[in-house]
Amino acid sequence: MGEIILTMEGIDKTFPGVHALDKVSMDVRRGEVHALMGENGAGKSTLMKVLTGIYQKDAGTIVFEGREVRFASPREAQSAGIVIVHQELNMMGHLTVAQNIFIGREPRHGLLIDDASMNEEAAKLFAQLGIEIDPRETMSQLTVGKQQMCEIAKAISHEAKVIVFDEPSAALTDTEIDQLFRIIRDLRDRQYGIVYISHRMDEIKRITDRVTVMRDGQTVGTLVTAECTKDDIIHMMVGRVIFEEPKTQSRVPADAPVVLRVEHLNAGRMVRDVSFTLRKGEILGFSGLMGAGRTETARALFGADAKDSGDIYIDGEKVNIHSPKDAVRAGIGYLSEDRKRYGVVLKKNICENSTLACLQNYVKHGSLIDGEAERKVTQRMVDALKTKTPGVDQLVMNLSGGNQQKVVVAKWLISNSKILIFDEPTRGIDVGAKQEIYELMNRLVQEGKSIIMISSEMPEILRMSDRIIVMCEGKKTAEFDVSTATQEKIMNAATREIAV
């Protein structure tokens, strides 16, 4: 490890309603791989976006190579020598590898672009990295792993001194990861400063020299990787005080009937052999990090995505669910994490939204919509769920997040769903309204509904769930009764090394 090349001190960033970064500090040395860890929403990406000029900080200082810097755009950060290899690759698939690497700074002969020397330069870069990629290959023809190598080559060609990798291994195969690590070690030996964001605990141990942990927008601390254990890191990641009282034990009677049984569900890469049961009146929490396969499991169960294999039993009877229509008929309702895209029709009123899933029950004279009946049932729901609105004719876009969520709940209650899947039920909902959504969920299970709740918020999981399932990389890695669950245990299962 060399001298410090980059210091971030007291970085503060507030978005409307969220204090995303609260006096965060971190430094990077030449010739080190520095891991940045933390739960989803801890502020890692925001910090890196501030560093690379995508966001502007509200307070704090960034010192790079001994001088204070303030980047107004990614371009400025790039030319100073700080580049980021994004998780979602920013590539122009129709252009060749070399054309991508040199985009915006093509060597030219007069008016014509000198593709030949571009290809040569790119070939040199790849030779330096010890990778075999033909610079003339069209970018879209490469595997994700190779595309990432091209991004790294691009970073080096910018004469970068600090390279940030944002979850680089998420989409790679094991061989590609090995190759990536070889390159990263090589870059480290050549005195680059490297920031490595990842959730994979085994990788942190394999590749990084130091690790900085963030939680809730603050830095918790920095450790030397060789001197700490996985438990140390996890403890730092989750070691918060939970203010809301977690459930101490399940409220579901032991003899409550099983309403849903899922056996060996497989769907693509993200859902691998997932089995679980749901009892009447139970809130079953699904915990895990982003990309663990929870939403994908819910979507496959709901018929929104195709299943590869697996059986679903409702009230002990096997059901075939091939589309959301089948799922709704079987009594399942899904409340998407992306409410505005998949949950409500923003520019329609509460009435129209509420009966959307079972409009066939509200027609008269053959095909005309029975407005009267529609309004009646909607009004009943608005009263029952205490939706705050001047009337059922109000457009959904004018409601607050919490009240929009209630409209989605109303939609599924009206269509007689017995099983409700809440995917991130309180995302984008303010604290007061959160409380109301929790109360609503508790009331629903008391009335005999059953709930699957997907949540990335640990306090929410521990407060609401009767039982908790943890997923990691498409697999179910643990199941706890709430009485035995702790933050550490859950995080441990969520970041488990996958032995392949």
Place this chain on the structure above:
Amino acid sequence: MTGSKKKTILQAVGVQRLVIIGVLVILFTFFCLVSASFRKYTTLITMASYMYYTMLMAIGVTFPLITGGVDLSIGTGLVCYSIVGSYLMRQMGLPIGVAMAVTVGMGILFGFFNGVIVAKLDLPPFITTLCTMMIVRGLGSILTNGMTGVWPMAGQEGSWVRDLLRYKIGDVTYPVGMVIILFLVLVMSVVLNHTRVGRYIIAIGSNKEALKLSGVNVARWHIMAYVISGFFAGLAAIAYACTFTSITPGTGAGLELDAIGGAIIGGTAMTGGSGSIVGTFLGVCLISLLKTGLPNIGLQANWQQIITGGILIVAVTIDMARRRK
């Protein structure tokens, strides 16, 4: 491709283009065998005349298409610009050189107008150019008081402009315009593949955000795509004026569809990011061949439309299938 490794002819020309060449040869042979009237030299000259202005529009519109946009204003634009050119010569007595410059200049101006609205105001290209299409349709009539456009006829002063496309020696007409077209195909292929304009226009169609993150002034190059399209609409206006004896104000709607159709048959994707000028050339050849050949075997205009539409669907389906692989 400078310095690239050796490619087979198949790879260099591209499968889709080879298919079109094959279809062209088969259709041409078929029309020749079936129809005695098609076999005549004059038929080929008629076909070439139709091709000139369609080809020019098509070369230009390939650029907005590659950005993932479209330019619908070139058809009515062409008529508007050539009528204004005619007005300058006949009513104001200006020399033909000025008329030609204004005709092309108007094309560039409206191309720039389209480009600014699309690139700076972020309006959908379809809507933007649809509006421009209506604006120029009305504008041509207003500027010239609804006069029919006429460009210099044989024997009149300035008629040399017609000779640029069809040169007559004795009784024989030579389609010399094809030389100009082939030259422009070559030049614009180089522009598309070996200059920054072309490279960034492809990049815009491929991934505009990535280009922006690379620090490129995206709006500037995005506007250029429409300027090129407008410039070629201006050239097409001259070719159109030299092909017909008179130009009626307010017409021209629909001409752009042949050009866009040709580009798409030639492998330019409506989704942006890929396309070639040679492909566009071949696509327009195919459309022109159908347009000339079908009446000669007794199929009327309506059938041409149906067949052209069908071919477009087939071409796009093949293209999509290839892309999904």
